[in-house]
Amino acid sequence: MCLAVPGRILEVEGTKGRVDFNGISREADLTLLPDAEAGDYVLVHAGFAIQRLDEAEARETLKLFGELAEALEQEDADRSDRESS
Amino acid sequence: MTGGIDFAAFRSEPAANALVGRINRLTERAGGTSERPIALMEVCGTHTVAISRFGLRAMLPPGLRLLSGPGCPVCVTPLIEIDRSIAAATMPDVIVATFGDMMRVPGSHRSLESVRADGADVRIVYSPMDALEVARKNPAKLVVFLGVGFETTSPIIAATIVAAAREGISNFTVLPFFKTVPAALDMLAAVPGRPLDGFICPGHVSVIIGSDAYLPVARDRNIPCVVTGFEPLDILAGVVMLLEQVVAIREATGSAGVAVQYSRAVTPEGNTTAQGLMDDVFAVYDAEWRGIGVVPATGQTLSKKYEMFDATKRLEIDVPTPVGESGCICGEIMLGRNLPPDCPHFGAACTPRSPVGPCMVSTEGSCAAFYKYEQGWRSGDPDGTEEK
Ligand code: SF4
Numbered sequence: 001m002c003l004a005v006p007g008r009i010l011e012v013e014g015t016k017g018r019v020d021f022n023g024i025s026r027e028a029d030l031t032l033l034p035d036a037e038a039g040d041y042v043l044v045h046a047g048f049a050i051q052r053l054d055e056a057e058a059r060e061t062l063k064l065f066g067e068l069a070e071a072l073e074q075e076d077a078d079r080s081d082r083e084s085s
Numbered sequence: 086m087t088g089g090i091d092f093a094a095f096r097s098e099p100a101a102n103a104l105v106g107r108i109n110r111l112t113e114r115a116g117g118t119s120e121r122p123i124a125l126m127e128v129c130g131t132h133t134v135a136i137s138r139f140g141l142r143a144m145l146p147p148g149l150r151l152l153s154g155p156g157c158p159v160c161v162t163p164l165i166e167i168d169r170s171i172a173a174a175t176m177p178d179v180i181v182a183t184f185g186d187m188m189r190v191p192g193s194h195r196s197l198e199s200v201r202a203d204g205a206d207v208r209i210v211y212s213p214m215d216a217l218e219v220a221r222k223n224p225a226k227l228v229v230f231l232g233v234g235f236e237t238t239s240p241i242i243a244a245t246i247v248a249a250a251r252e253g254i255s256n257f258t259v260l261p262f263f264k265t266v267p268a269a270l271d272m273l274a275a276v277p278g279r280p281l282d283g284f285i286c287p288g289h290v291s292v293i294i295g296s297d298a299y300l301p302v303a304r305d306r307n308i309p310c311v312v313t314g315f316e317p318l319d320i321l322a323g324v325v326m327l328l329e330q331v332v333a334i335r336e337a338t339g340s341a342g343v344a345v346q347y348s349r350a351v352t353p354e355g356n357t358t359a360q361g362l363m364d365d366v367f368a369v370y371d372a373e374w375r376g377i378g379v380v381p382a383t384g385q386t387l388s389k390k391y392e393m394f395d396a397t398k399r400l401e402i403d404v405p406t407p408v409g410e411s412g413c414i415c416g417e418i419m420l421g422r423n424l425p426p427d428c429p430h431f432g433a434a435c436t437p438r439s440p441v442g443p444c445m446v447s448t449e450g451s452c453a454a455f456y457k458y459e460q461g462w463r464s465g466d467p468d469g470t471e472e473k
């Protein structure tokens with residue numbers, strides 16, 4: 001029920017915006033996000049944009065995941081080095 | 086504004102493996118065992134489905150248990166409210182508008198789906214604004230929108246009520262059974278008969294109310310709270326953050342607090358515009374949660390200022406004392422004392438096609454999610470989870 005889908009605002013007109021969801025565009029109400037602008041990533045729930053997605057934070061989270069995966073690969077490589085030597 | 090967000094990267098397998106490795110180490114360090122596992126509870130239907138769908142339980146060590154709390158608003162709506170909704174739909178000159186998940190919930194005798202088949206005017210809408218449009222187009226009818234949902238949904242309905250007031254659309258009404266999360270977590274933290282070591286806090290409720298809303302629970306109950314997103318890596322990372330707190334508590338190097346994994350969407354203060362709307366349009370009351378009972382200060386009904394939009398003030402909806410399902414343990418599941426396979430009806434008398442209780446009806450109910458994705462979980466055959 002609390003499902004919210006990320007999309008990107010294409011244009012804003014008054015309290016309504018057109019939002020692109022991976023190629024499909026739909027109208028969303030911007031009453032809860034009065035300062036939303038074209039280009040913003042937003043979460044849309046039941047026809048309303050409820051929050052802006054922070055791109056910098058998203059990239060920060062992904063960077064962390066990337067580093068974790070790398071560290072694991074490194075560990076695995078070290079282990080197989082030890083085992084083969 | 087270059088590059089955008091690569092959403093697919095939130096499902097990377099190497100990163101998932103790395104997170105599971107950390108979860109294994111932290112669970113061991115925290116002393117979690119299969120006899121006394123570390124127990125973490127999610128309280129959001131979207132988390133329930135994501136955990137089941139991505140098979141996260143099967144990836145976790147036996148010393149860690151994920152419980153499924155009362156995160157499905159449809160499942161916690163009392164039977165009498167379902168009966169009232171159905172009764173309203175059968176009244177003359179009434180149109181009931183609802184989100185789709187309410188249609189198949191069995192009332193004492195009927196469901197909205199079955200009264201619609203008999204000619205009642207029941208319409209499924211995607212947004213409450215669509216229900217307002219139905220009211221605009223049918224001035225001679227009273228539109229009753231079923232106001233089910235947590236704080237993710239209720240401000241949207243509040244905004245719709247304000248729009249109705251502004252435009253003078255007086256034949257739009259709401260049957261309010263909204264529930265709020267933070268005080269419910271406080272109740273859940275104190276449930277006897279099962280340990281609980283942390284809350285996976287609901288991501289989109291938190292978008293609205295802000296992560297600071299959980300500070301009292303974390304502080305007063307010494308229960309770690311982490312707000313996580315809905316991708317598999319988000320949930321696993323949230324579990325890591327919770328376990329780090331559990332370890333700190335057990336090693337007496339720290340106390341419970343609130344942390345945010347879903348930082349791309351959740352701020353400490355939340356969406357203050359939405360909060361302002363809720364404060365204006367709603368009044369707090371002691372709501373009944375189906376299968377659980379009355380929980381103080383966890384319901385939202387319409388405030389005095391907007392009571393003309395309250396369907397119960399405009400219609401006499403009298404229904405007899407409801408006749409409940411027998412043997413359903415949804416309540417025990419939502420309190421974290423059981424998981425769906427513990428119910429004798431699960432997969433036998435109770436399936437999504439012929440549900441006995443509400444947790445099997447709603448696609449976000451714990452029983453429905455387990456049935457669809459995790460049938461092999463208990464039998465030790467996590468890969469036997471063939472899609473139904
Ligand atoms: S399996 Fe059916 S009867 Fe059992 S708890 Fe779930 S919904 Fe209730």
